[in-house]
Amino acid sequence: MSGLLRVQDLSVRFRTMGSLKALATGTKDPYIDAACGVSFDIRKGETLALVGESGSGKSTIARTVIGLQRATSGSIIFDGQEIGALSGSERKPYLRRMAMMFQDPIASLSPRLTVRSLLGEPFRIHGLRDIDAAAEAARLLRMVGLPEDFACRYPHQLSGGQARRVGIARALALNPDLLIADEPTAGLDVSVQGEVLNLLARLQNELGMAILIITHNLNVVRHMTDRMAIMYLGRFIEVGSTELIFEHPRHPYTQALLAANPDPDPDAVLNRIELKGEVPSLMRRPTGCEFHTRCRYAQDICRRVFPDHSTSSDHTEHSFRCHFPA
Amino acid sequence: MRHEDPTSHSSAPSPPLLEIRGLDLDFGTPRGRVHALRNISLNVPAAQVVGIVGESGSGKSTLAYTVMGLLPQNAVVTAGNILFEGRDLLEMPSQTRRNLLGNRLSMIFQDPMTALNPVRTIEGQMIDIQHHEKISRSEKRSLAIQMLHRVGIPDPQSRMGGYPHHFSGGMRQRICIAMALLVKPALLIADEPTTALDATLEVQIIHLLKDLQKEIGCSVLFVSHHLGAVAELCDRVAVMYAGEVVEQGGVRDIFHNPAHPYTRALLECDPGRIRQKTRTLPTIRGEVPNLLGSKEGCIFQPRCPQAFGRCTQDTPIEYRIGVEQAARCHLLNEKGLVSR
Numbered sequence: 001m002s003g004l005l006r007v008q009d010l011s012v013r014f015r016t017m018g019s020l021k022a023l024a025t026g027t028k029d030p031y032i033d034a035a036c037g038v039s040f041d042i043r044k045g046e047t048l049a050l051v052g053e054s055g056s057g058k059s060t061i062a063r064t065v066i067g068l069q070r071a072t073s074g075s076i077i078f079d080g081q082e083i084g085a086l087s088g089s090e091r092k093p094y095l096r097r098m099a100m101m102f103q104d105p106i107a108s109l110s111p112r113l114t115v116r117s118l119l120g121e122p123f124r125i126h127g128l129r130d131i132d133a134a135a136e137a138a139r140l141l142r143m144v145g146l147p148e149d150f151a152c153r154y155p156h157q158l159s160g161g162q163a164r165r166v167g168i169a170r171a172l173a174l175n176p177d178l179l180i181a182d183e184p185t186a187g188l189d190v191s192v193q194g195e196v197l198n199l200l201a202r203l204q205n206e207l208g209m210a211i212l213i214i215t216h217n218l219n220v221v222r223h224m225t226d227r228m229a230i231m232y233l234g235r236f237i238e239v240g241s242t243e244l245i246f247e248h249p250r251h252p253y254t255q256a257l258l259a260a261n262p263d264p265d266p267d268a269v270l271n272r273i274e275l276k277g278e279v280p281s282l283m284r285r286p287t288g289c290e291f292h293t294r295c296r297y298a299q300d301i302c303r304r305v306f307p308d309h310s311t312s313s314d315h316t317e318h319s320f321r322c323h324f325p326a
Numbered sequence: 327m328r329h330e331d332p333t334s335h336s337s338a339p340s341p342p343l344l345e346i347r348g349l350d351l352d353f354g355t356p357r358g359r360v361h362a363l364r365n366i367s368l369n370v371p372a373a374q375v376v377g378i379v380g381e382s383g384s385g386k387s388t389l390a391y392t393v394m395g396l397l398p399q400n401a402v403v404t405a406g407n408i409l410f411e412g413r414d415l416l417e418m419p420s421q422t423r424r425n426l427l428g429n430r431l432s433m434i435f436q437d438p439m440t441a442l443n444p445v446r447t448i449e450g451q452m453i454d455i456q457h458h459e460k461i462s463r464s465e466k467r468s469l470a471i472q473m474l475h476r477v478g479i480p481d482p483q484s485r486m487g488g489y490p491h492h493f494s495g496g497m498r499q500r501i502c503i504a505m506a507l508l509v510k511p512a513l514l515i516a517d518e519p520t521t522a523l524d525a526t527l528e529v530q531i532i533h534l535l536k537d538l539q540k541e542i543g544c545s546v547l548f549v550s551h552h553l554g555a556v557a558e559l560c561d562r563v564a565v566m567y568a569g570e571v572v573e574q575g576g577v578r579d580i581f582h583n584p585a586h587p588y589t590r591a592l593l594e595c596d597p598g599r600i601r602q603k604t605r606t607l608p609t610i611r612g613e614v615p616n617l618l619g620s621k622e623g624c625i626f627q628p629r630c631p632q633a634f635g636r637c638t639q640d641t642p643i644e645y646r647i648g649v650e651q652a653a654r655c656h657l658l659n660e661k662g663l664v665s666r
Binding site: 261 | 525528603613
């Protein structure tokens with residue numbers, strides 16, 4: 001499989017307060033790094049998951065890749081072309097080959113447009129005027145398993161699962177090479193969640209696009225993805241094949257996250273690793289290893305020295321940032 | 327004033343703390359009446375954790391709100407009783423019922439971001455909730471500090487002067503739990519208390535609830551759609567579908583030996599239970615029925631893989647299986663699994 005997207009050393013920095021407030025409160029550094037030196041690549045037809053708790057920077061990375069957010073530094077190379085520095089109109093042909101499914105299915109559909117106009121939007125935006133919008137809408141609805149008469153409906157007439165399907169249909173309208181799915185199943189019930197994931201899997205088989213899934217639901221990750229990256233405070237702390245990471249997580253945070261996935265069995269042996277405290281603020285990143293404030297293996301060195309990426313001896317694609325990997 | 331229930335020490339089996347009997351509830355809408363709860367019977371024994379699971383729209387939150395008396399104005403209880411400590415909540419004068427809230431009954435809400443008053447300090451809100459207690463303000467304050475310390479708020483003495491926006495989501499849910507348990511209620515109703523939180527915080531909150539429930543000895547009605555959390559926390563489970571309790575029983579019965587086809591389908595759908603990696607996940611075909619107007623037959627029949635003739639005509643009664651388990655399914659009767 002060849003590379004489709006390569007992200008190198010990507011950082012995204014947000015200003016948290018105006019210069020006057022910074023002066024008044026004596027803040028020297030009124031910035032947070034929502035993403036901090038992140039590198040990864042996605043091959044054609046592959047599925048990669050970004051996993052992490054709220055505020056870990058997953059959505060920021062997705063928004064930066066698709067150009068809704070400017071990167072502060074680093075490069076985004078899509079199909080051999082650096083697109084991070086391109087201007088809006090130069091970027092457009094590449095954006096046509098990427099699509100995004102947004103987190104809130106109902107809110108991401110304009111309430112005043114019918115499903116037919118919503119599905120026609122990608123064509124209009126990319127200037128494809130010689131297209132039969134009605135026929136395209138019917139084709140897309142069939143593709144995601146909705147009846148064709150749904151074209152006349154408005155978003156408020158759709159259930160959560162149906163709105164997701166329309167979101168998928170719209171994202172796949174232009175047959176993209178990369179689909180970015182931001183929490184594709186958040187807020188859905190387990191039975192509907194299965195339907196949406198099965199649909200995504202089927203369409204990936206048929207159309208062969210790569211998928212970047214952003215989620216905190218580890219069950220989704222285990223069944224849907226080839227590789228996964230675990231994020232903490234805007235950095236990747238462990239990356240590798242999903243199977244390997246579930247089998248043998250190396251970073252203590254990954255271990256805790258996997259153990260926090262409650263087993264729906266009352267007699268399950270609970271070897272929960274309960275983390276102390278909460279995620280630290282991005283304004284006050286801990287020194288050394290940023291996870292040491294919650295880590296049960298933390299030693300003196302963890303408080304002082306920032307751990308570098310190390311790789312597993314037998315699987316070079318599996319890398320993690322920890323002084324004392326399991 | 328709190329009294330120990332004298333019956334709890336006698337040898338006779340004590341009546342359940344909360345007993346819901348044949349409860350029907352409708353919502354009036356412009357298109358007609360929505361029968362949101364139908365024939366709900368459910369017991370919460372003293373000092374036990376009872377879980378209510380179901381998908382969105384199954385009526386689990388409506389049930390919790392009915393017990394608390396927090397329903398919107400278009401809700402009408404058309405039949406049934408809710409007995410709390412032997413007295414019917416629906417029959418008593420509204421002032422008497424009001425006095426039970428924040429005293430014998432308390433509640434934790436789903437969203438900790440909106441459950442607290444944003445313009446008052448935590449201290450003020452925690453002192454207010456003890457308005458039933460006849461103790462001095464400084465005693466109330468020190469009880470509040472103790473409770474905040476117990477739920478894991480660091481340095482409560484100085485932090486309780488802060489406003490809700492000074493705290494993160496997990497901290498706020500801890501404060502809500504502290505407030506709900508500060509009055510030492512007999513029954514705590516928790517409506518999806520971990521849904522708005524991240525996975526690692528969810529674990530912390532579930533452990534905290536479990537520990538505090540044991541310490542205080544209260545009962546908990548735990549509403550959740552998260553099967554993993556229910557399996558871990560609850561003693562008994564009621565499964566709701568489209569406004570009915572389709573199955574209830576001990577937590578092991580429900581998870582290891584589900585009797586109703588819906589319970590089985592729900593458990594099968596949970597990807598957490600599928601050990602083998604798969605790209606096609608099980609689903610429940612069809613959709614949740616519209617509850618407008620009257621329905622004949624079993625409510626799950628249109629989606630049930632095992633439905634047969636009788637299911638379209640008769641509404642199944644609650645058949646008992648074993649000692650504690652009961653389910654509304656004609657198949658149990660057909661197969662002779664019902665215990666008398």
